[in-house]
Amino acid sequence: MTIRQLVKPSGPRRVYCFAKRYITPRLLRITVSGDKLLGFPSDSAGAHIKLFFANCQSGNLQLPTRDEQGKIHWPEDKPVTRAYTVRAYRTEQNELDIDFVVHGDSSPASGWAVNAEIGAELGVAGPGGPNPLLAAADWQLLASDLTAVPAISALLQQMSDAQHAEVFIEVDSLDDRHELAHPCNVTVHWLTRIHGDHQQLARALATAKPPATATSVSVFVAGENSAVLACRKQLIGDFGLTKKRLYAIPYWRRGQDEERYHDQRHEIMDEVY
Incomplete structure (x- = not known):
């Protein structure tokens, strides 16, 4: 199994919806891109990521920051966070695919994906998780x-x-x-x-x-x-x-x-x- 190259933890990257399509009636693929995504690890397919969505009360998307000691500082309008998976990252195109299971249009994550228009913003942190995701065996x-x-x-x-x-x-x-x-x-x-x-x-x-x-x-x-x-x-x-x-x-x-x-x-x- 692929062993990912270790990367230094960083704060979330602000990205935007570049494309969307339904893989099945309940599986929706959102492709994100943006200048902040440049340098995302190319060998991260299957790895865990954290997504950040706008604060439910204010509607603002403010992302946390990480200082030089690695401590995370949260903004006043704390974003909604959800754990997701890297489906694929294409380095040359600077495009990251994230698949969402659709379960309504009002939840912070699934609802965002269903309602997202091209240009809609979110934050992405990671990748992380066990490395490798599946141990070698015959x-x-x-x-x-x-x-x-x-x-x-x-x-x-x-x-x-x-x-x-x-x-x-x-x-x-x-x-x-x-x-x-x-x-x-x-x-x-x-x-x-x-x-x-x-x-x-x-x-x-x-x-x-x-x-x-x-x-x-x-x-x-x-x-x-x-x-x-x-x-x-x-x-x-x-x-x-x-x-x-x-x-x-x-x-x-x-x-x-x-x-x-x-x-x-x-x-x-x-x-x-």
């Missing part, structure tokens, strides 16, 4: 819902032709199924979510069988909190995996926004296994 498992499809798409594009992998993606509707570029030894399974069933992805992972030649396994799991925890439990039981080979991160929790879920999410991420 057999790999990937599981997610639509929120982590951008990361999975990037990971699949980085795999060699000799790589063996199985991918399980849970969606509310098969209308959101779309072609993912991947090597010939990779199989992608699309599952229609059974509402209220948080074990569906875990059961799917339990059916995966390694090739006869496999001697090691690594896993990437991301998506809704309960589903991720169920998958993590299943994989630890099946393969005895630890964090070194099992990256399981909840992106969101049903019924909670990112502000309410933030602390619990980080507690889960910090757990030892």
Whole structure:
């Protein structure tokens, strides 16, 4: 898997919407650009980024700054922040693709994307996150819902032709199924979510069988909190995996926004296994 070049942390970059298009009915790609984006790492596909949106009360977009000691200073009109994924960055064009799952037009992030016109501004900080995102192994498992499809798409594009992998993606509707570029030894399974069933992805992972030649396994799991925890439990039981080979991160929790879920999410991420 690709190991990104380390970059010095910096404050958020102010960028603008350059283009937008729907990949599926619920997956919207926003392409951003701008002079401040120049120098963004070219090897960052799949990495985590933070997005900054206008303050909900004032409507102003004021970005935090980082001093020489690395301390972050927040403005009076604190922006709304959300964690997202780099889908792709094209250095020559200075264009960054960010995929948004559409769930209404009033939320700070999804709503911004749905309503964004060309020239609409936001802030981007990063990239960051684990490096590499998926540990090297001769057999790999990937599981997610639509929120982590951008990361999975990037990971699949980085795999060699000799790589063996199985991918399980849970969606509310098969209308959101779309072609993912991947090597010939990779199989992608699309599952229609059974509402209220948080074990569906875990059961799917339990059916995966390694090739006869496999001697090691690594896993990437991301998506809704309960589903991720169920998958993590299943994989630890099946393969005895630890964090070194099992990256399981909840992106969101049903019924909670990112502000309410933030602390619990980080507690889960910090757990030892």
